Amino acid sequence: xxxxxxxxxxxxxxxxxxxTLSCSPISGHRSVSWYQxxxxxxxxxxxxxxxxxxxxxxxxxxxFSGRQFSNSRSEMNVSTLELGDSxxxxxxxxxxxxxxxxxxxxxxxxxxx
Amino acid sequence: AQSVTQPDxxxxxxxxxxxxxxxxxxxxxxxxxFWYVxxxxxxxxxxxxxxSGDTLVQGIKGFEAEFKxxxxxxxxxxxxxxxxxxxxxxxxxxxxSARQLTFGSGTQLTVLP
Numbered sequence: 001x002x003x004x005x006x007x008x009x010x011x012x013x014x015x016x017x018x019x020t021l022s023c024s025p026i027s028g029h030r031s032v033s034w035y036q037x038x039x040x041x042x043x044x045x046x047x048x049x050x051x052x053x054x055x056x057x058x059x060x061x062x063x064f065s066g067r068q069f070s071n072s073r074s075e076m077n078v079s080t081l082e083l084g085d086s087x088x089x090x091x092x093x094x095x096x097x098x099x100x101x102x103x104x105x106x107x108x109x110x111x112x113x
Numbered sequence: 114a115q116s117v118t119q120p121d122x123x124x125x126x127x128x129x130x131x132x133x134x135x136x137x138x139x140x141x142x143x144x145x146x147f148w149y150v151x152x153x154x155x156x157x158x159x160x161x162x163x164x165s166g167d168t169l170v171q172g173i174k175g176f177e178a179e180f181k182x183x184x185x186x187x188x189x190x191x192x193x194x195x196x197x198x199x200x201x202x203x204x205x206x207x208x209x210s211a212r213q214l215t216f217g218s219g220t221q222l223t224v225l226p
Contacts, residue, residue, distance in 0.1 A: 033212070033213060043216040045214065045215070050212075090157065099207065101162050102159075107156050
């Protein structure tokens with residue numbers, strides 16, 4: 001089975017711009033979660049989607065949003081980028097999300113200038 | 114609120130030596146615990162998990178971990194470290210209605226030849 005894929009792998013944006021990141025889960029997995037990883041804050045949960053519905057949301061501002069499509073692929077969007085949004089964004093998938101291990105993709109490295 | 118503490122930011126061991134990485138968690142209910150490993154610029158790879166049952170769990174790459182409820186700990190061990198084990202290790206607990214991972218701050222492992 002193919003693993004979780006994320007595109008693009010690297011992105012450079014400037015402050016004020018917006019960005020969309022994409023995640024394709026493992027085939028058959030219906031839950032997709034997003035995490036932000038920074039040197040200062042570590043790994044933090046952004047949100048989780050299941051069957052096109054956001055079920056859980058972390059403590060991030062409304063500039064961070066996401067969605068999930070009927071084929072379970074997910075996108076996350078960050079609007080009005082700030083320097084502090086520079087991070088590795090990780091996507092993880094699991095079969096149902098509840099009491100399952102999560103499998104991570106390689107991440108998208110976002111740099112905001 | 115749930116939390117995970119990894120008290121050692123950085124550990125250095127010689128190749129062939131044994132390894133123990135510490136993890137303490139705070140969680141009100143039965144914890145579902147994980148260890149992940151991250152190589153530079155990569156995503157997270159699942160090493161092992163504890164859901165229930167036998168408190169000593171075996172994982173990939175020769176790693177094992179022991180769950181001790183009385184000590185709220187889930188320490189990772191390996192009897193003989195290889196140079197390829199150099200990476201960052203994260204302990205995590207499944208929380209938020211069992212749909213999101215709360216991570217520790219990570220332990221960076223350096224392996225000396």
